[in-house]
Amino acid sequence: MNSLPVPKQSTSPIQNSEVETFLSTEAWLLDTWQLDKWLGMFDPQARYQVPSTDGHHLNSVESLYLVDDDYRQLCFRVKRFDLPQGHAEQPHSITQRLVTNVLVHSEQNGVIDVTAGFSIFRSRHGVQSQYVGRYEHRLIRVDGELKFLNRKSLLVMPGLGVAGTVSIIV
């Protein structure tokens, strides 16, 4: 998304505040582990993607991502959180997300490209670790409601370090 046009508020009928509310709602659902409701924010054509920390600009076919879920994989990822043998998130991490710097870059034929900054403070086994990064999402409007068409999370970190995994949604 380096080539995205500089946002021009005046040509964008969607209000920044609507996207901010959408992303804050998402963070709330994730932090409170209401993941079935969170899945409802996705279009069935959507992907959830996390490129490798050293490959932000690469595509998911020609490079190795950390996560590249289609909707079916994403549904299983969500289900796994509640399986007793999904060990990596049993017990669940405790998270607090801060989402900020929300920008609408373009809106064309109902497809809306937005970016935002995030940090996720995650506690697990008495240790706090942090994920920091940038969202580069593509949203669409379905029956008046915003949905994810591509939920892409770029981790702006030298590697995962002590966070170790992306076993939570980032």
Place this chain on the structure above:
Amino acid sequence: MNPDSNQLIFDQPDDHQYLVNKRTFTDEELFEAEYSQIYDKLWLYVGHETEIPKPGDFVTRTIARRPLLLVRGSDGHVQVYLNTCTHNGSLVCREPAGNRDFFPCAYHGWVFDRDGELKEVPGESAFGPQFSKSANGLPTPPSQASYQGFVFISFAERGDLPDYLAGAKEYLDILSASSTDGMKVMPGTHIYGTSANWKMLPVNVIDGNHFLPTHVTYLQYLQERGSEMKHPIRDFHESVLGNGHTVFEYEAPWGRPQGKPDASWSDEVNAQVEARREELIERLGPELGDRIARKNRNLVIFPNLIINDIMGVTIRLAEPVSAGYMDVTAWQIAPTDDPPELAQVRNEQFLTFLGPGGFATPDDIEGMEASQRGFATYREVPWANYSKGIAAEIAGGLTNPGESDFMTRAFFNAWQGYLGITNFSELP
């Protein structure tokens, strides 16, 4: 006989007991001894030649605590350098990867070229007539050698990589033969830390015992997506390859984009996978061709290289940081010529099991980290039990997958042999 709690390993086959002292995972002095006897002496994996395909391509990497620079030179040869300036020691290259003709040192401006030669020294004459640029090229580690594109170095003088790799060579040959056009390391690197001792990673990979309890959710994923689940792990073969290297080879329920179709994939993709299988059989004969296509291989090359040729193919490198922490770097190695539809399925296969975001690797990491935390009880509960299968071994019988720790025992026997001590009291 009661074990002496200062022993590293308690090996009593008559009592069907093989116990490893948990302190070997937590003790910082032993960790330093592991550095001096193992990481400073053995062959260490540093990278794959396909990571830097063109002259001037480079990557930097930390191996055994040293900053290294891997560069493909003008003549196409991959050379490993110690990433330190021959002037005042600064890192010569401060980028993770790229392509350069020259590596100018930022500090005082000495300039090295992509062949490691020193080309420019500002104020050279002030160093006097004895100074020679040709004697001040980029330094190299004492030993370097490659096998099938896998580049190894040693911080000791040695010239024996093929002998050192021993039986593991066959498995690197097999991996490299998986595609007519060769295999290449894909861009995009999984870089993460694991709060566990470095030995836990290879031991996890050769431990068939953990598969079902740890990875049942992955099997559920396969089932739900429609893979054929009738046959469990079968046709397995575990072997000790010498010098601490081990392999576990087996057929599993999942498909392999390298040559085993999966009921959950489209007919088009399965036709491509079938074509791969036929090509392998045509080129390598029915036995080896079928083996490459159908079977999975978990390979450990002592001490720091782990290759899982399973539903996806991953190369992992373990860099011990302290007794309780390691840095892990992992790559995907794949056929250079996969068409995009197959590449997409191959990536899905890889990512739904492997990596920090997979449906399986994070559970392995949880198992290793939870063990490491449990090892803090080593004073009261000193022994980790790797005795599974000894009774059957002595009786001359075979075990089933997951019923023997014999590769783990081979790993620890080799490890203790390299360390050259058997008891904590012998630590310097």
